[in-house]
Amino acid sequence: MKDFILTLDDIGNKSVQNIETLFAQANGTLGVRASLPIRTGESTPGTFLNAFYESHDIVYGENAYGYAKQHQTMVNLFDLRSIELMIDGKSEFLLSDQSVVLDMEKGLLFESYIYETGDGKKFEYLLESFASHSERSVYAQKIQIKALNFSGVVKLVKKGRPVSVKKGEAFDPRIKNSSTELIQEGNKYTTQNSRLSIYVKFDSLSEERRLNEGESISFTQLYHISRENHFSSLSYDELKNKQVEIFANFWKSSDIEIEGNTRLQKGIRFNMYHLFNSAGRDGASNFSAKGLTGEGYEGHYFWDTEMYLLPFFIYTQPEIAKSLLSYRVSILPKAQARAKELGFQGALFAWRTINGEETSAYYPAGTAQVHINADIAYGFELFEKVTGDTDFIEENSTLIFETARFWLDYGFYSKRGFEIHEVTGPDEYTALVNNNYYTNKMAQNNLFYAARLANRLKSNEDEAKYWFNAAENMYFGFDQELQIIQQDDSFLTKEPWDFVNTPKEKYPLLLHYHPMKIYKHQVLKQADTILAHMLFDESQEQVNRDFAFYEPLTTHDSSLSRTVYGVVASKLGRSELAYRFFKEAAIMDLEDSQGNASHGIHAANMGGSWLGLIYGFAGLSYENGEIKTNNNLPKEIKSMKFTITIQGEKKHIIIE
Structure with missing residues (x-):
């Protein structure tokens, strides 16, 4: 099922930070960026726990009554992916080849790296990983290191370590440094101001071994990060089997098949994959604007959830929708x-x-x-x-x-x-x-x-x-x-913006x-x-x-914009324009068309791309107990099949 497989060839911007976002793994509670195993200066590793934040006083030059009082910033906790390696005493390596394969159908990430020492010794680093959907406090890794063209001593240390993040120099009010010093007492970590605590249990490895050419060393690691001081006892393989089963059920309820454009097919599945991964499940957390994939918007929850994300969950994963609404009640x-x-x-x-x-x-x-x-x-x-x-x-x-x-x-x-x-x-x-x-x-x-x-x-x-x-x-x-x-x-009394003389930059x-x-x-x-x-x-x-x-006056500077105009264009019979807006939304992060995917996914746009298909092209409505569709398919899409859940029953719909 190639349209469930995402590789580096599928993304437009192959910068280190973009890769870290797009291939990030999450489960609604825990999110881990797909950072390089051997870090470079560009790498921004990240591990986030939904709703785990630090607070700081907002300092105003001129304060006033009723102003917001405190920042809340989701904490970037640990680097769970990097490894310290020495090959015959050498610790500096050149990355000569890289393969990253995301199996969205199974919820698993496969990576392969070929590194080379200064004196020409090559080794392969294989990594299989996932954020467990059955045990949401667990991030799991299976690692193999293979000597390709040498025999020698391999020394390694693999453990989770606190992240120290340097704030970017570029001006952008949408991002903020999320590093913070945590107070550690044994396996308990507590924020200094918000006084929130987590408990951790990391499988750590420190080993020195001689490998002959062609030999390898293999091991699995489970990282547990939880608000409770008790942890899963399941093995790597048990967790992996449950992961595959959970994703099989997810796609049965939520998949959309479109015929006519394999790029868009992969794009919409990529979007739904991340929606499933970043939605809070516990009634005490919600859906951050960037999910659990990056630090943009500080991990905050906005109206995005109700207006752009919730319809997807209501129609395909109602229990998750209920959890998101329960957060609002809380x-x-x-x-x-x-x-x-x-x-x-x-x-x-x-x-x-x-x-x-x-x-x-x-x-x-x-x-x-x-x-x-x-x-x-x-x-x-x-x-x-x-x-x-x-x-x-x-x-x-x-x-x-x-x-x-x-x-x-x-x-x-x-x-x-x-x-x-x-x-x-x-x-x-x-x-x-x-x-x-x-x-x-x-x-x-x-x-x-x-x-x-x-x-x-x-x-x-x-x-x-x-x-x-x-x-x-x-x-x-x-x-x-x-x-x-x-x-x-x-609005109508104002001077129109001078779009003609506003350069694209x-x-x-x-x-x-x-x-x-x-x-x-x-x-x-x-x-x-x-x-x-x-x-x-x-x-x-x-x-x-x-x-x-209004459309000619709209810059679409917000990632939330195109999908809405696309749905309405569909309803108006403007199929060419609707298709263009949908296409831009479906592959926005894959193409990095907003230029800031490195900060995290554009979650609301991902939900919006679902709206573009279901509300727009399929013209779905549900009123007075009756499901109605209106065929608004553009000529570029030959057919569409999808499943929705109404009143507890799955309905399979085909639009041709």
Whole structure:
């Protein structure tokens, strides 16, 4: 099954750090970058534990009430892959050949390296590894070192060691140094500020042996990193067998077969592989923006989970979806405290966080994105609709009610209706505006859902009347002259960005222009109004006009953008454009088209590529107990087969 195999030939940027990201192994709890066994200056080894972070005070030159107080940064823990080697006293080697093969079908990584000493002695280093999905505290390795053209003494030391990471010099607000000093007491490691602890158990090896030409030394290693001081007793082979079985079941439930482009087939499987690997499973962790493959965005959780990742899990892996939603339930008290701190009722979820507290130091593009409340509620609603698990929703109805209470307090009634002011929508190049269409549309949906749920449970029924009334009277701006929906009250009054005279090296704009320069123009970072059109029905004529207006103003500087425009293009019958957007999304990390895959995968885009196929090309919808599809396949794709799970039953769908 070659389309389940990823090699170095399949990736565009073969830099050391890109390879480390793309071939990283993870299991939702533990993630390990595929760093070189013999380190070079370019290598950035990394081992991450989901939701294990260090905190530091945010230092403001000018502070103000209610600003976020602390950074939270996922800790880069150990280098579990490097080895110390000496061949007849020589410890400096030249890498002369390298092979990296990821078997996505089985969840196993195979590597081969040929090293050479200064005096011409060659040896082969073979490595088989995986992050165990059956025992999530375990990273497993099987190693063989073979003398190719010499007989001599091989001395080796193989153990896990703390990572010391040097901060990169390039300016990029999306990354931050994640190294930290841990306090060690025996096999217990504790962060200094957040006071989180882990326990480790490493198989270490120190050996000196004479090898004759053609002989080899082989060994297996299990690295255990856990929040509990007890560890799996399973052997390497037992763990490997379970890994293969788990991945076989995963692909039965989640695989998508597309005929017509083997590159895209491999790309979509690569994306789903990483989605399965990085999703939290314990209800206390979630899905970091870069998964467990790198340090970008400090391991924070955003709205990405609910709007871009959750549909994939709801339709194919509902138990994982439930765990991701359970995380939101676990941090509800922090969201309630945040709303109270800012002077509002209900709950306000943090824009970027690990433990539930707001960590975004720049509130115009952080806290002001209050649409996250409605995004989370939307995720719960979709989960209930597709899975039929009403018990889970009803047990956690407080979350839905508390988000509705926030909207009722944050918005207000005017002559025009119920308005929501001073917010930032998905488009982060437009901040602190009134009546952002996406925000108002999502808030309306949140309020309707809360009202229906309250009436169903026969609780909070008096409040439900207010929620329903606010939703019914939600204000949406419309420009009569252009006949388009207004992104917000002020967007159409702004000067269009000068795209013609903006050189390509000035993108993404956020790295080259001050926010004041960007905010005063008509320019979008990503889909905003068009995202609302992807989620909610609107007349095709209206969506066509909006699409034609907003897409040319969109830079797609965010990796979250192309997939949304692609889905909507599919629904509009613009198959050529839809295919182009999907293609760019499906192989974004394989091609490193955003130029920063070295920081970690673009998880939301990976989820978005699934949306492009299922919501876009297949036109899937599920309403009132009925599955509907609409064949939007572009000419480049001859057929598509996929499996979804509805109300606990697997449905196999073919689009030709």
